[in-house]
Amino acid sequence: xxxxxxxxxxxxxxxxxxxxxxxxxxxxxxxxxxxxxxxxxxxxxxxxxxxxxxxxxxxxxxxxxxxxxxxxxxxxxxxxxxxxxxxxxxxxxxxxxxxxxxxxxxxxxxxxxxxxxxxxxxxxxxxxxxxxxxxxxxxxxxxxxxxxxxxxxxxxxxxxxxxxxxxxxxxxxxxxxxxxxxxxxxxxxxxxxxxxxxxxxxxxxxxxxxxxxxxxxxxxxxxxxxxxxxxxxxxxxxxxxxxxxxxxxxxxxxxxxxxxxxxxxxxxxxxxxxxxxxxxxxxxxxxxxxxxxxxxxxxxxxxxxxxxxxxxxxxxxxxxxxxxxxxxxxxxxxxxxxxxxxxxxxxxxxxxxxxxxxxxxxxxxxxxxxxxxxxxxxxxxxxxxxxxxxxxxxxxxxxxxxxxxxxxxxxxxxxxxxxxxxxxxxx
Ligand code: HSE
Numbered sequence: 001x002x003x004x005x006x007x008x009x010x011x012x013x014x015x016x017x018x019x020x021x022x023x024x025x026x027x028x029x030x031x032x033x034x035x036x037x038x039x040x041x042x043x044x045x046x047x048x049x050x051x052x053x054x055x056x057x058x059x060x061x062x063x064x065x066x067x068x069x070x071x072x073x074x075x076x077x078x079x080x081x082x083x084x085x086x087x088x089x090x091x092x093x094x095x096x097x098x099x100x101x102x103x104x105x106x107x108x109x110x111x112x113x114x115x116x117x118x119x120x121x122x123x124x125x126x127x128x129x130x131x132x133x134x135x136x137x138x139x140x141x142x143x144x145x146x147x148x149x150x151x152x153x154x155x156x157x158x159x160x161x162x163x164x165x166x167x168x169x170x171x172x173x174x175x176x177x178x179x180x181x182x183x184x185x186x187x188x189x190x191x192x193x194x195x196x197x198x199x200x201x202x203x204x205x206x207x208x209x210x211x212x213x214x215x216x217x218x219x220x221x222x223x224x225x226x227x228x229x230x231x232x233x234x235x236x237x238x239x240x241x242x243x244x245x246x247x248x249x250x251x252x253x254x255x256x257x258x259x260x261x262x263x264x265x266x267x268x269x270x271x272x273x274x275x276x277x278x279x280x281x282x283x284x285x286x287x288x289x290x291x292x293x294x295x296x297x298x299x300x301x302x303x304x305x306x307x308x309x310x311x312x313x314x315x316x317x318x319x320x321x322x323x324x325x326x327x328x329x330x331x332x333x334x335x336x337x338x339x340x341x342x343x344x345x346x347x348x349x350x351x352x353x354x355x356x357x358x359x360x361x362x363x364x365x366x367x368x369x370x371x372x373x374x375x376x377x378x379x380x381x382x383x384x385x386x387x388x389x390x391x392x393x394x395x396x397x398x399x400x401x402x403x404x405x406x407x408x409x410x411x412x413x414x415x416x417x418x419x420x421x422x423x424x425x426x427x
Contacts, residue, residue, distance in 0.1 A: 001034075001035050001036065003036045003038050004035055004037045004038070004073040004074065004319050004323075005038060005040040005071055005073050005074075006022070006037060006040060006072070006073065006074045006075075006076060006315065007040055007041045007043070007066045007069070007072045007092075007097070008039065008041070008075075008076040008078065009063050009066070009075060009076065009077045009078065009085070009088055010043070010077065010079035011044050011051055011054060011078075012078070013303070013304040013307075014308055015042070015076075015078040016051055016053065016304065017304035017305045017307070017308035018076060018308045018311050019039060019042065020053045021305070021309070021312055022039060022312065023053065029315075029316065032316050032320075033316055033319040034320065035319070037319055039055075039058055040058070040071070040072060041059075041066045041069070041072075042054060042058045042060070043060055043062065043063035043066045044061060045061065045079075046061065047059060047061055063088055064088065064091065067088050067092040067097065068091060068095055069095070072092070072095065072097045073098065074097055074098050074100060074315060074318055074319060074322070075089070075092040075099045075100070076099075076100045076101075077092075077099060077101040077103055078101075078102050078103075079103075080102070080103055081105060081106070082110070085101075085103055085106050086106055086114070089106075090117055093117045094117075096121065096123065097123060098124035098125070098318040098321070098322060099118070099124070099318075100126050100311055100314040100315050101125070101126075102130055102307055102310070102311055103127065104127075104204050105194070105199075105200075107203075108202075108207055109203075111210065111331070112331065115330050115331035116331070119327075124321055124327050124328050124330075125330070126318055127207075127314070128310040128311075128313060129307045129308075129310035129311045129314065130203075130204070131204045132204070132285060133159065133283060133303065133306040133307045134299050134300045134306035134309040135283055135284075135285070135298065135299040135300070135310075136297065136310070136313070137285055137297050138207070138211050139313075141208070141212055141287070142211055143329070145287070145289055147291075148289040148291045148292050149290040150212040151252065151255075151288055151290065152250070152251070152286075152287075152288040153208050153212045153251040153252075153285060153286070153287050153288075154248060154249070154250050154251075154288075155249055155283065155285030156247065156248060156249075156275060156301070157204040157205065157208070157283050157285065157301065158195055158198075158200050158204070158247055158283075158302075159182075159280075159281030159282065159283060159300070159303070160188045160189075160195035160196070160281065160302060161195055161196060161198075161226070161227050162279075162280065162283070163178065163181070163185075163187055164182060164196070164227065165230070165244070165245055165246060165266075166279050166280055167181070168230075168232065168235050169245070172232070175230075182195075182281065185281070185303065186302075186303050186304050187281045187302040187303055195226075196227055196228050197224070197226035197228060198225055198226035198227075198247065198264045201224075202219055202222040202224040202249075202262075204249060205217075205222050205249040205250075205251055205262045205263070205264050206218065206219045206221070208249065208251050208285075209222075209260055210332055210333060211332050212253070212287070213251070213257075213260050213335060213337065214332055214333065214334050215260060215334075215335040216333040217251075217260060217339055218339075221262065221339040222263060223261075223263035223342035223345075224264050225264065225266065226266075227245075227247050230245060230266055233352075234352070234419060237352045237419075240380075240391065241350060243268040243269055243271060243350070243423070244268075244269055244271060244276045245266050245267070245268060245421065246267055246269050246275055246278070247265070247266050248264070248265065248266075248424060249262070249263070249264045250263050250264075250424075253337070254337075257335070257337060258337055258338065259338050259339070259340040260337045260338075261339065261342075263345065265422060266422075267421060267422045267423065267424040268421050268422070268423045268424070269423075273424070274286065275424075278298070281300065281301060281302045282301055283298070283300070283302075284296060284299075285297045342399050343398065343399050343400035344399070344400070345398065346396050347396065347423070348393065348395065348396055348422070349374075349394045349420050349421065349422055350391070350393055350394075350420070350421050350423050351392040351393075351394065351419070352391055352392075352417075352418075353365060353390040353392070353415055353418050354385070354387060354388070354416040355388050355389075355414050355415050356387045357387045357388065361387075361388065361414035361415070362379075362381065362390065364412050364414060365390060365409060365412070368405060368408045368409050368412065369405050369409075371405075371408070372401050372402075372404050372408060373397060373405075374394050374397040374405045375394065375395045375397070376392055376393075376395075377393045377394055377395050378393040379391070379393075387416065393423065406418055406420055
């Protein structure tokens with residue numbers, strides 16, 4: 001029985017757990033693959049002090065030499081970022097290695113080119129760990145739901161921001177303190193801007209839209225808003241409206257399949273909605289398909305061990321393919337629908353406004369909204385800081401109509417502050 005050799009690029013939060021579980025689960029991995037699998041080398045940026053559980057003789061700072069060895073069957077890429085990951089993966093393909101990656105930014109940006117290179121060299125590229133940590137999502141979309149037609153994917157795909165918003169909602173925690181905690185627990189990216197500004201979730205949304213609709217959505221086509229503007233006052237407003245604020249990713253396909261849309265933004269979610277119950281760094285994704293109806297995928301979406309679980313699942317799959325002399329499913333993009341702009345998206349919204357203590361303020365707000373085609377479903381008024389705080393829930397309107405209404409509201413003399421957050425989960 002031949003031994004399959006694995007090279008790993010990166011040995012941080014995820015890589016060290018991959019090494020640990022490869023050792024701990026060695027017998028099961030051998031049985032499931034049908035051959036032993038051994039770690040042949042681990043490339044790190046700086047040698048540094050010994051890493052617990054990582055044999056020192058395997059560690060090298062020469063990643064390029066490692067992927068060029070020629071006796072490597074599978075390269076696990078857990079360094080993240082576009083460079084040097086892209087070049088190393090291309091070199092690995094050229095030397096006959098399949099690749100397992102957790103790199104959402106790279107796959108979202110370069111998935112097409114990487115899949116083409118893998119196919120040209122007759123090897124696999126798998127990346128279940130790139131979206132939603134331990135939660136199986138890409139394989140179910142690509143394989144289990146291959147006979148169905150998915151029309152919507154809606155979920156929480158960033159653990160760090162969910163952790164922060166959950167801490168703010170449940171414990172009144174301060175934003176920066178919650179971010180520090182998420183970073184120390186190994187949930188946040190090397191630069192947490194990627195998490196809190198929504199870049200990480202946008203990359204995942206682009207990948208999800210591709211798998212769900214058999215197409216390619218570029219990451220710059222994903223509308224993106226992060227959570228940095230969410231304040232304790234917004235969280236309180238959400239509570240008062242019986243909602244929680246979550247950062248959501250939404251991918252939708254039009255009924256005739258000619259348009260798709262992908263977006264990431266904070267949303268008000270009614271507290272009885274399944275996504276409202278997603279706590280800490282967990283992720284949850286609802287998939288709606290013609291025949292299956294609504295499916296929910298839920299579990300730990302960030303952190304070393306959960307992400308390692310997804311990496312090792314892919315490792316087993318690509319090792320089995322190697323032994324069988326085959327490759328698994330490749331690029332999923334066979335459709336070319338147009339990507340519709342955010343301005344066309346129709347939704348309901350929660351508006352919170354601070355107004356001066358003027359009897360005419362309320363009427364002016366309602367008039368401006370009406371003039372822009374945004375109709376009011378409910379409106380509550382509470383005294384706040386010498387004026388009033390208005391909480392407005394709207395009926396369905398396009399994003400373009402809402403944006404125009406917000407601009408007009410901001411010009412009103414009696415309006416001091418306007419915030420708007422989409423509402424999800426209601427018709
Ligand atoms: N920083 C990411 C998150 C890690 O918080 O979800 C998992 O992709």
